[in-house]
Amino acid sequence: MDLITTFFNWDILVRSFPMLMRGVGNTILLGVASIVFGGAAGLLVCLMRLYGPKPVRYVAIAYVDFLRAMPILVLLILIYYALPFVGIRFSSFTAATLALSLVLSAFTAEVCRAGIENVPKGQFEAASALGIGFWTTMRTVILPQALRVIIPPLTSNCVSIFKDTALASVVAMPDLLKQATDAQALMANPTPLIGAAALYLVFLLPLVRLVSFLEERGKRQMTAR
Template structure:
């Protein structure tokens, strides 16, 4: 068999396409939900780390350090296969979403923290001098500027989360990679994996270009 028949078999790709598209929607749903929850969780962690009481700051730092050091795949296996022994049994989708969200929150928290600390201290003091409460200073003055700063790294992190959804195939979630490997087994041909790679590229390349645009825009703004 030649390389085209082996890896680019149109008949096999066409037969496996419905299964691949079904897996693609699962991947998109898992990635979008994990990203959204990670953004919210990361913001909470960042604020606790910066402004919480000492015990809560310690817990936030410990959480961030542990989950930035823990491989996603290892944590996912623990969540899905070990948690049932302590009475926590989740579906593959919920387990994968929980694992991705908890790890993503740790990275997102550090991104938010860097953005908040990049705001000049004088802006905090100026806002407080006109009578704004700490909450209003953060909501109306600091966060709008910080979020603009951290959009490129947040988008980069979102791409990583979306790519990490492929790890969910190890807990039998019928995502894009799982559907591709099953289709490969049924057809005895690796073409479905090539199809999955193409779908991943179509999904993630626009996000990659979006990051480049954000970074270019931010660099021009800094140069002024």
Template structure:
């Protein structure tokens, strides 16, 4: 067999396409939910680390440091396979979402923190001079400026979350990679894996280019 029949077998790809599209939909749902929850959690962690009481700051710092250090695959296995021993049983989708959200929020927290700290101190002083309380200060003055600063790194982090969804296959979740692996086994041909790789590229390449556009635009400003 030549390389095209082995790795680029069109009939095999056509047969596997329904499975790949089904897995793609699950990957998109998992990625989108994890990104949204990770951004919310990251923002809350950043605010707790910057402005919370001392013990809250300590908890936030410990959370961020620990879950940035733990490999996602290890965390995913612990959540899905170890928690049942203490009576907590989660579906593969829930376990994957939880693991991705925890790690994503830890990284997003540092991104948001750097963005907030990049806002000039004069903005804080001017807002306080106008009598704005903490919530109006953050909502109307600080966060709108910080979010503009962190858009490029946040987009990069979101891309990493989408790529990391492939690890969910280790907990038997039928995502794109898992479906491609099953299709490969059924066809005894690696073409479905090549097809999954192409789908990942088509899904992520526009986001990669979007990061470059954001970085260029903010650099010009």
């Protein structure tokens, strides 16, 4: 068998395409859910670390450090395979979403912390002098300014999470990689894996270009200051 027949077999690719597209839908759903939950949790952890009581700050620091050091694959295996021994069971989709969200929340917390600390403290003092409450100040004054700094790294983290969704195949979730490996086994040909790689590129390359655009725009804005 030659290279084309083995890895780029058009007939096998066409036959496996419906399976791959089901995997794409599950991958996108998993990525979006992880980004939404991980982003919200990360902002909450960031605020706890910056403005919570000292014990809460220490807990937030430990949370961030632990999850930034923990490989996603190890965390996923612990959630899906170890927790049932203590009576906690999750579906493969829930386990993957939880693992990805936890890790993303740790990185998001650090990015948000850097962005908020970049805003001059005088902004808080001015808002306080005007009698504006903490949460109103954070929502209307601090976060809009911090977003200029944190959007590029946040977008980069989201791209990384989308790539890490491939790890969900370890817990038998029918994501794009799992569907591709199943199609490979069914058709005794690795062409579906090449098709899966192409589909990953189709929806990840625009996100990578978006990250580059946001980074360049951020640099221009910083230079303009």
